[in-house]
Amino acid sequence: MRLLLVWPAHPHIISPPHMKAIQEGLGHLPPIGLIGLATWLREHSEHQAEVLDALLGRMTPEQVAEHALSSGAQAVGLSAMTHTWLDCLLVARAIRKAAPDLRIILGGPHATLFPLETLEHPEVDYVVAGEGEVPLAALLDRLALGREDTEGLPGVMRRGDPPRPRYLHPDVSELPIPDRRLTPWRRYASVVSRRPPTTVIMSSRGCPYRCTFCSTAGGKKFRANPAPRVVEELEHCVNLGIREFLFFDELFTFDRQRVLEICRQIRARGLDIAWDVRSRVDRVDPEMLQAMAQAGCQRVQYGVESGTERVLALFDKDISLEQARQAVLWTRQAGISTYADFMIGAPGETREEVLETLRFAHSLDLDFVHFSITMLLPRTRLYAQALRQGLLERDVWRDYVLNPSEGFHPPYWEEVLDARELEALLRQAVRSFYFSPRFLWRSLASLRSPGELLRKARAGLKLALGL
Numbered sequence: 001m002r003l004l005l006v007w008p009a010h011p012h013i014i015s016p017p018h019m020k021a022i023q024e025g026l027g028h029l030p031p032i033g034l035i036g037l038a039t040w041l042r043e044h045s046e047h048q049a050e051v052l053d054a055l056l057g058r059m060t061p062e063q064v065a066e067h068a069l070s071s072g073a074q075a076v077g078l079s080a081m082t083h084t085w086l087d088c089l090l091v092a093r094a095i096r097k098a099a100p101d102l103r104i105i106l107g108g109p110h111a112t113l114f115p116l117e118t119l120e121h122p123e124v125d126y127v128v129a130g131e132g133e134v135p136l137a138a139l140l141d142r143l144a145l146g147r148e149d150t151e152g153l154p155g156v157m158r159r160g161d162p163p164r165p166r167y168l169h170p171d172v173s174e175l176p177i178p179d180r181r182l183t184p185w186r187r188y189a190s191v192v193s194r195r196p197p198t199t200v201i202m203s204s205r206g207c208p209y210r211c212t213f214c215s216t217a218g219g220k221k222f223r224a225n226p227a228p229r230v231v232e233e234l235e236h237c238v239n240l241g242i243r244e245f246l247f248f249d250e251l252f253t254f255d256r257q258r259v260l261e262i263c264r265q266i267r268a269r270g271l272d273i274a275w276d277v278r279s280r281v282d283r284v285d286p287e288m289l290q291a292m293a294q295a296g297c298q299r300v301q302y303g304v305e306s307g308t309e310r311v312l313a314l315f316d317k318d319i320s321l322e323q324a325r326q327a328v329l330w331t332r333q334a335g336i337s338t339y340a341d342f343m344i345g346a347p348g349e350t351r352e353e354v355l356e357t358l359r360f361a362h363s364l365d366l367d368f369v370h371f372s373i374t375m376l377l378p379r380t381r382l383y384a385q386a387l388r389q390g391l392l393e394r395d396v397w398r399d400y401v402l403n404p405s406e407g408f409h410p411p412y413w414e415e416v417l418d419a420r421e422l423e424a425l426l427r428q429a430v431r432s433f434y435f436s437p438r439f440l441w442r443s444l445a446s447l448r449s450p451g452e453l454l455r456k457a458r459a460g461l462k463l464a465l466g467l
Contacts, residue, residue, distance in 0.1 A: 001144050004073035005038055005051045007031035008091045009059055010084040014410055015269055027190035028056050029246065032200040033108070033132075034079055035178040040133040043176050047140045049077075051182045054091070061087075061094035068095055075143060076090040077136065079108035082378055082397065088406040092123035098310060103143060107132045110401075113215065113379050116443055117401040119159045130155045130166025131205070133175060172205055172223045177233045180240060189403060192299070192368070195244040195274050203230045203262075207250040209280070211303075212316050214382040223253050227261035231269060252277035253284055263295035274298045276339075279329035280317050289334035299367075300331050301339040306382070307360025308353050311346045315382075321360065328364045339368040344429065345384070345422045346374050347413050347441050350427060354417070354425050358432060371429040373422045376411040383411075391415060 029051055049271045050071060054064050054394045060439035068076050078118055080088035085216055092104050095113040107128040115127045140155070150156045152333055155167030168176065180199055189196035204224035208214050225233075234245065245386070276299040277292075284300070292300075306312050312319060324340075331338050342361050344354045361369055376383045378397035386392045392411055400408050412419055 001045045001140050002138060003038075003041065003047055003072045003075050003077055003080070004052060004068050004071055005049055005077045006052045006068075006091060007034055007055055007079055008061075008064065008084065008087050008374060009055045009057075010087040012084075012090075012406055014083040014142060014408060018213060018399065022404050027193065027198075028053075028188055029049045029190060030180060030183050030185065031055075031079065031107045032178055032202060032248070034077075034091040034428045035180060035182050036175060036202075037077070037132055038135060038182050038317040039176050039179045041137055042179075043138065044133075045137045047137070047144075056184065061091040061096075064091050065094040065098035069099055073102065075105060075140065077107060079131075080106060080110040081108060082110045082113060082401065083400060084442055085110050086406065086408075089121060089123065089404060094434050104346065105110060105136070105139065107136070114398070114401045115157050116163055117158060117398060119161075120402055126150070126156060126158050126168075127156065128155055129164065132167075132170060133170045135167050138397055144437050154273070168205075168221070169223070173225050173229050173444045174293050179459040180242070181446075185240065185242065188261050189244075189364070190246070192243055192276075194298070196233065197242050198244040198246060199242050199295050200246050200248050201233060201275075202248050203233075203252065204254070208254075208318055209251075210381075212307075212314070212385070213377060215252065215377060215379045222251065224249075224255060224258060227258055227265055230262050231265040231271070234266065234271055238273060243273045247275060247277040247280060251280060251283065253279040253288065254266075255284075256285075256288060260291050263291040263297075266295040271296070276301065278303070279327075280319065284330065286330050286334070289330050297336055297404060299339055301341070302327060304340045304361075304364075305343050306346065307342070307357035311349060311353065312421060314346055314348075319372050328366060332365065337367040338364070339370070340364065340366050341370045341372070342429075343374045344411050344425055345414075347382075347415060348416060349413075350416055351421070351425070358429050361429075361433065369431070369433050371426055373412055373426055376413060382413075386411070386413060396444040444459045 031051065033050050038051050041049045043049045052067060053066065078088050078091060093097045095102055095104060104123060105126045105128060108126050111118055111127040112129045115129045118124055118127050126139060127312065135153060138153050139156050150158050150161055155164060157164055185199065186197050187200045190256065204222060206220060208220050208222050217320055237245070273296045275297055277297065278301045281302050281304065302324065305315055305317060309321060328338050328340070340361065344357060358452045376386050387395065391413065396411055412422055
């Protein structure tokens with residue numbers, strides 16, 4: 001079968017108020033999940049898959065439908081997060097109108113969180129919950145035989161099916177290196193890119209921690225590619241012409257020995273690359289960070305979340321403020337840029353506690369900070385707590401999935417501070433950091449190219465207008 005895999009544009013993405021003004025300034029990164037799916041299908045099945053990055057091409061739902069028709073696709077796979085569900089559904093509706101007989105399959109984190117609710121929409125024929133390589137190939141095999149049932153297909157559901165558990169690939173090292181030539185790889189870069197083109201790497205899946213605000217689509221078990229396989233993928237990209245990488249692992253530094261071996265092999269192969277990772281503050285040490293710096297790591301993103309011990313405990317972060325301070329210090333000493341995430345508006349959080357978080361963020365001497373309001377995200381323990389306590393009168397996320405609309409506002413925990421107060425504090429937080437003399441001077445001093453200056457200037461202008 002010919003399958004068209006689509007990463008939809010998302011003009012209606014659900015995001016914080018200030019972020020909507022700067023989405024376009026953040027750049028574009030490849031839909032690595034779809035690229036990986038297409039590569040798997042090409043190497044492990046008789047099916048042919050094309051990847052269409054409609055976000056990069058700024059394509060409307062109607063244009064995607066026209067492409068599906070002209071490409072000769074026999075089925076279409078759409079990937080969505082719940083935050084982009086409305087846009088994904090609009091694409092599905094356009095395809096159904098243009099080609100009523102095309103089978104539409106929906107995957108991604110949204111399908112994992114809301115499989116049965118998604119199937120309530122007649123435009124969606126199948127959902128794949130969990131990781132899609134094996135389930136999608138099996139479904140296409142069945143459709144090619146003229147069968148439409150899902151009996152025995154892991155993670156695959158259609159209307160009328162009982163809920164089935166998500167499928168998680170037991171050994172991620174079996175998955176092939178994604179063929180980045182399936183999309184316009186030269187066009188990808190982010191606002192912080194210094195050596196574009198930039199690509200995304202997923203060297204592991206899953207996170208064993210249990211933060212109350214997070215729903216981990218990749219499961220709770222950490223599953224990782226061994227170091228030689230990771231470095232082989234890096235070298236493959238270098239040979240293509242890509243030297244800048246963003247590791248999208250939920251927790252790249254979980255396995256210390258694996259990290260050290262990756263760094264050793266990068267140096268042994270003489271790879272001149274730059275890369276960013278995400279980490280917890282309690283999963284780094286000076287030796288690891290020094291090794292990462294010597295292998296080309298240019299930025300570490302830490303999920304600090306709060307500047308008060310009370311809120312950290314409430315979130316079940318299992319970290320301390322001192323660990324955060326020490327990790328940032330070690331990272332800067334290694335010569336690596338630092339980036340930290342903070343949230344305001346936790347249960348019971350007062351204005352003074354929010355301001356304490358702002359003061360703590362400034363005290364860390366970070367290079368970049370992402371401030372956000374604590375959203376009550378679907379299928380999280382924090383969201384379940386809000387429902388139990390009556391803070392929310394109904395399951396608003398489920399209602400949204402069943403009847404998505406442009407006016408949907410993600411719920412906050414408004415027990416102490418209401419949405420208006422939280423959004424005012426968020427604007428204050430962003431202004432206090434990104435328009436401070438220290439940040440502006442450091443940003444100018446770190447510029448390495450006119451292109452980097454242009455990207456950051458555009459993002460800064462959009463941020464200023466958005467506030």
